[in-house]
Each structure stands twice: as C-alpha cells, then as structure tokens.
Amino acid sequence: MRRGRALTTQTQSEPQQGKPQSRRHGKITIGNALSYAMGDVYGGGGPTLAGTYLAVFWTHFCGFDISTAQGIIGGAAVVSAVCAILFGLLSERFYLYRLGRRFGRRRFFIMLCSPLVLVTLLMWVPGLPQPLYFALYVLYIVLLQMFGVCYAALPGEMTTDFAGRSMLSTVRLLLSGISTAVIPMFASWVLSHLGETNAYSYQLFATVVTVVFACVTFASSRLTWELTPEEAGFGEAELARRRAAAHRRTPREMLAAAGRVVSEYASTFRIATFRIHITLYLICLTLQDMFTQTFVFFVLYDWNRTAAFASLLLSLAIIAEVFKPLWGWLFIHIGPRNLYAVCYTGALTGLALLFLAWRTAGVLSGAAWTALAVAAFLVWCVFRSLSGTLPWLIFPFIPDVDMIVTKRNRASIFSGITTFLRFICTGVASIACGAFLATTGFEPNHAGGQSTGAQMGIAFVCLGWSAIGFLVAFVISRRFALDQRGDLMLLHEIDRLRSGGSKEDVEPEVRKTVEKLTGVPYERCWR
Template sequence: MSKKSNWVYTPKKIDVKRGIGYGLTDLMGGGWNNIVSGVIFVFVMSQGINPALAGAITGIGRIFDALFSLFFGAITDGFYKTKLGKKFGRRHFFILLGGILFMILFPLFWINSDDWKYYLIIYIAVELTIAMILIPWETLPTEMTDDYNLRTVLSGSRMFISATGTAIVFLVLAFLKHMKNPNAYLITGIIWTVIFVIAIFISYRSTWERPLTEEFVKKLDSEPKLSLGEFMKKTVEDYFSTFKNKSFRQHLGIYLLSFTGKDFYSTLLPTFIVICIQGTKEDLPWTLQALSIVGILATLAAAKLMITHGPTFLYKTSYITIILSMVGYVAVGFLKINNPVIILIVISLFYQCGRAFLEFTPWNVFPFIPDVDRIMTRGDRAGIYAAVMTFFRKSTGAVASWIAGILLAEIGFNSKTMTTFASTPENIRHGISLIFFLGPVLLIAWALILAWKFKLNKKTHEILKNEIKRLEEGGSKADVSEETKNVVEELTGHPYEKMWPDN
C-alpha cells in the first residue's frame, strides 16, 4: 500500500463537519429518487414518447437495479483481496469509479430523442452506477467507527441532506421552466450532475475504511465462501424466511404501499397541474414539488412525536393528511377556481408535511423488527431484514410510473398534442384527474388500514425486549406472564410455545 493511498485507512475525528462530509452523497441519493418518481416520466413524454413506454423505462430499469444490488454488496465485501481494493479501499474504489461514470452518463439522459430505447439503456446504466456508489457508501459508518453515537452523527446527517437534495432538484428545474428556457431539462441535468458529483467526491475524501490489519483480514477470510449460485440460493431462502414474522409483513406492506402511493403522486402531479387545472403554467408543478423543503422541519416534529405518541399515530397523521390533500387537489380542478396558485401552494405544504412523516416513520420503526425475529429464531438478522426492505422498495420503486403510463395511454392521452388545458379534451382531463386521485388514495388508504392494526410500539417492544432478556438469562418459557404471551403472539403471529427454539 503506497503512502499516497494511506488516507483511505487513516481514521480521523468524527464531528458534525465530518458527518456532513459523509452525508453529502445523499444529495444525489435523495435527489435521484425524486428525479425518478417526479421528473423522468414527464421529461420522456415531452419528447413525444408514448406514456406506456415512458413509464416502462423506470419500471424495467429498477428491476435491473434490484437484481444488481442483490449481490453487489458481496462483491465489495471481498474486493479487499485485489490490488485495486488494497490501494483505493474495497468501498472507496467503487465510489470513485461510480462518481466518474455518473459524471459521464447522467447528462446523456437529458438529450432530446424520440427513441424510448435510448432512454431505457442510459437509464439502466445510470441506475447501476448509482447503486455502485450508494451500496458501498452506506457501509461506511460501520467501517469508520464502532461507536454507536458517532455512527448516529454520520447517519443522522443524511436525513437533512437528503431533504435538501429533494428541494434542489425541483428548485433548479422550476427556475429554468419559469425562464421558459427551451433546453431546461438538459441544463438542469448538467447542473444536477455538477452538484451531485462534487458532493460524491467530498464524501469520497471525507471518509475512510477500517484498516486491513492482519486480524481484520483473518476475520474476513474466515467467512464462508459461496459461489454465486449458492449465494443467490441462500439469499432467496433468507428473504422468504422473514415473511414468517407477522410484524414485518405488516411493516413491509405499510412501507411499500405508502411509498408507491407517494411515487404515484410525484409521477402524475406535473401532468395533472398543467393539463387539468385552468390557468396554470408549466413551471408551477416544480415549484409545488420544491416545497418539499418544509419536510426538514416536519421531520424534526416527527422525531419528537415518534417518542411521545408512537409510530401508529405518525402513520395515521401522515396518511390522513395526504388523502385530504389529494381531495383538495382534485377539488381545485373540478371547481375551476380562478388563479388557484395560492390554494395549490397551501395544499402542497400540507401534502409535503404528510410526505415527510411518511418517509420518516418506516425506517425509524425498523430497528424494532429484528427483535421480533430474535424471539422467533434466537438469531441476529437485522441485515437480512434491511436487505429485504431495500430489495422490495427497489423492485416496486418505479411501478407507479409504469402503471401511470399504461393508464394514461389507455384513456387516450397524447403527450405530443395535449400539452395544455385548452388543447386537451374534457374527457381526457377527467381521466387524468381520476388516475391522479385514485392511485395515491387507494394505496395510502390500504397502508392506513394496515397501520391501524400495527401493534409494534414503544410499550409492546419493551415487553418483548424484557422477555428476550429473561429467556437469554435462562428463564423458563413456562413462567411467561399472560400479558407477555399475548404480546409475543400478536407481534410474531405464532404460538408462544414455538418461540425461542432450542436449535
């Protein structure tokens, strides 16, 4: 290892400044997710491409991404054995390579073309490049320190930076659309590229990896070696085993339904605002999306409410707020309110607060889930549960765009000729309004029903945790209290007698 590359393995003091340096990559992470759900579909349709094909681009791309992500983490785990891995770091090598590829590929997506296959190929390449950056980057808090509080400093910075990335995405696009720049998407894509690449390389240089000491390498080498086929088989078996956990089934359902409903909103909002609401301009949807910046304050409120009122309260508040906001949007369209911009801004502020709660809650509930599995299996499988959540989110991440595109094509929407309220027939406008309303509302309402039945909270988790501790200390299952037994059975979905197996 050369002296020049030693910084990759040199620990430094972790403080707020270092946490921001690490978290800056989530400018791209948070920004990209909103570009996928809120911009790409509209941009591709603006090239005159059929809505069904426009939706298919992100749908197909996310499937490739999910499969790639399934095994890419294992590739980085073992990359320390190579010369490049030793010199640049097993994680940092891919962050560097991904940053360079992103700088080349991302601007290419925003070039005008009437060939949907061009966008599909570039989109898949960009998705895989971003996975190449984010997967090793997400392991860095574990690499950089063993201290729980210091890891919290690193990971906590992501929450605010991600929200900032969301606002940047829409503010830049709204400004250029307001200026009526004919190359707004291309210029915006270049600006995004510059901002994201600078953030990636600051994170690259602000972070480090665990030194490859003799002891650490010995530990890595002691892990069982699996072929790709064996690895895939084991991964699938592990994934399916998590569905035996009732709390996790409910949690995953709430997570996927609510996030897909949010994606449906982001995908169709620009089309709905411009086509279905009289007197609105092309830049308004992006201005409304940029109001996501209030999500930073809403997230702080959510953190406090999580402690005082629990996750079910947050879920209910979030989903009811979003459903009422959707009613408000559609009402503005059907009532044909004159100059509705202020009303739309107020509705969007409520929506963005609900969205912030929606995004905050699932991953703050998640740390409780492995404890339910713990009493079922006696195992420590937090990583498997996190992988399942990530895999299914990636798999469903663009399904909203795909379905929205198919539905728009089915009602006869033509993105070439129907570009304004006046140029779109009334029956098409009503169809778009119906799709825009029903997509998010049905999915969010379903998530609300599941959330109402969700019993894992601070009180039940405390009972569960105490029971695990009692069993770990040699306590007998026969001595369980009636309350504890009922809580365990409610959370796991299985008879108490099957808990804490001997093997």
C-alpha cells in the same frame, strides 16, 4: 454507546497495508451526522430529478409517446431491480476482496456512484436511439440501488446507540428532503428564465444537479466509517478459508449457494415487524413515485398552468423540512404507530384539497385559486414527506428484531430486499400508469389540450391511486408494534443471551414482546 463494537474510519491518509483504521465513538456528533447525511442528497434527489422531469423531457423533445416513456422508466426499474439483491449480497461479502478491505464493503460502492452517475447525463440528449435511452436509465436506476443498499446499512455500523442512530437518520432525511425541494426550485428558476420549450433548459439544470450528486457521494464515502473486516467476521483465517472454498466449488455447489442466497432473502419475511414495515413502505413510496411522475402533467392539463408553476409548487416541499425535528420528537414520544395515523390522515387531507383545487380551477378568482392550490400542496407535501421519513426512521431498528432470531446483523440483506421490491413495484406501476393514460387518449404533445377522459385519467393516477393507497396503509399501520421501549427490551435480551444467559430465565414481558415483534415463538429465537 453500547459496548463491544469498534468502528472504523477512512482517514485522509491511507491506512497501512490498505486496511481501515479502527476507532470507537462514544457519541455521534452533528458533524458525523452531516458527513453521512450529505450522501442522501443523491439518494433523495436522484429519483426526484428523473421522476419529475425525464418523462416530460422525453415526450416533448425526444419524440416519445406517454406509454413508451413510462414503459422505458417502468421496464428499466423492473430489469434493474435484480441488482438490488446482488448488491446486498456482494456488499455483505466484499471484505473477501482487496478493494473491500482497502475502501470498505459499503463505502466503496457509494464512492463508485460518483463517476458513473455523470455518464447518465446522456439521458438528457435528444435524438438518441430508444434502446440507448433505456440502457442509460437502467444504469441510472442501478446506481441508485447500489447506493441505497450500501448507504442504508451504515447507521447500524456507525453506532448502536438509539439517539445516535436517530440523529443519523433524522439529519439524513432532512438533507434528502431539502434536495427534493431545491431541485424543483432550481428547475423552476431555469425554466422561467430560459423557457420551458427549449431542450437546453432541462439539460442545464439536469447537468448541474448531476454534478452535485457526483460530489456528495464521493465526500460521504470518505467521511463515514463502518465495521472492520474482523468485526464483520472476515479475519485472516476466515478470508483464507472462504477463498479456498470458492476456488473448489463445483457447479452443483454453486447452484446450492445460489439457493442459499434466495433463502437468505426470503427469510426476512419471517419477521412480523418487517412484513408490516415493508408493506407500508412499498405502498407509500410507490404512490409517491407515481405522484411525482404525473404531477407536472396534472398541472399542465388539469390545472392549465405551466411546468414552471408545477416546479415552483414542488419546490415548496422545502417547508416540510421544518417539521423533520418534530417528526423525530414524535417518533420517540408517541411511537411509530400513532405517528403513522397522523401521517396518513394528513396526507389524505392534502389529496382532498388538491382535488378541490382541480374542481374549482376556472371558478375561483385567480388569486383565491392560487392560494388554495398553494395551501393544498403545502398540506400534501408536509405529510407526504412524513410518509417517506417514517420508514427510514424505523429501518435501523429492524435488524435488531431480526438479530434475536438469527443472531446476526443482516442490515444490507434487509436493505437489498427492500430496494428490490420497491423498484419492482415502481416499475410495474410506471408501466401500468403509461398504459392507463394511453387508453384515456392522453397525448402529451397535442396542441389543443387534452380530452376530458385524458384529464380524468391524469387526475385518477395522480390523486385517486394515492388516496386509495393511503387508506389501505392506514388500516395496516394499526398492527405496527415496534417502538423505543420494545427495541430496548430486544437489545437487553440480546446482550443477556450473548453473555451466556439461559433462555429459560426470560421474563414473561420480554418473551411476549419478542414474540409479538418477531412473529416467532421465543423457543425458536437465538438458536
């Protein structure tokens, strides 16, 4: 591990005077990685549970039409997206408060998700007023944002070692992917045995899964560590100064502080690597959300199969987890840009096969069509999983690119703006999806099936939007330049400058790499 960074952990007994103890980690072990990664069972499974089944539950058992259900989901995402910004800022400064110094500025919020997520089980109770469903879903999304902003910042604080960070991210994504496959598998089993026309079938698997979320978030918050207050710049003198300054602020100074917050988040877009990264991330993750929200409808009304069959297919995503070690190996050996090309080519192939299965439904024999549908979904889910894995393999290295410009590690700032933009895009897309399906004549409770126009509309949202998006992402990804060699150059240059080295002595190759990755002239870096 690189020098100069002490790490903290929460031991089973409370540290003296409420302060976390400090320790150094020469190496991240698989046990450390599992302790961290279990939290993303919630981070990955939360969107899967609500995105796959909530709209179906509301339209079938709560009297919602499709535009209202998608409108609530999209509107809640947009309204609550602001919370990602606030949590990013609060998490950065939480050591100013006693709770932060006692439980950690990141891990406190992860732990807080544990009891609050249980409240959202009321979303799965029929007969409540629509505003209450909206409020509960806002809480659900806010908790996911609070978790994501703080959780994503931990690898950069637990270690600066490239292999250690890669292990944390890989194991995290492995468990996250397993949760996204196991949830539909469990749902398929429940729906098959209890019947998908009963509300309590959905309520049962939603309750079990949500209780698991509460358990893993609490456990992960207690088994990980982060920077001490002193290492994060919150020594006793600094704490006293900031608290005194906060008490003396006038309204004008508070407004100026708010302006600095906006400027802080806006400054992330100065970094060229982050601009490309966030564009690819938003395209892929938004399209994945749209696919998840409409796939069950696609299976019900375009393929004329059951919700249990749709859940069974979704559970096959667990096979994609077998490929996670391969993606980690390729990430190091062929670089992110080439892996993006593999990812998008494979995803487009899977979408083409799903389209073929739609057009041959009723033409091929039952066994042949089922084989085609399963094969098509397997290809899609493997590369869809990769499209969600790649951004999070890359994310821990984005703050390194920013650090050589700003001289600070702003991991939670990048995490906050990423989560904010993701939920804004997902919310707008969900509203647009519901409105579009409504215009095609889609009626989820129509006894006679859907019209041809509605079937075409579902297929276009589920498959067409994704195909267009992945084509655009393929073109943009050819400009991505960050790789392991470039990151090591950045870290060595940061160490050289931090030790008092002169900027005039920079090597030409290092200068070129820094400017290419940051998009900022070298003279304006490390100011």
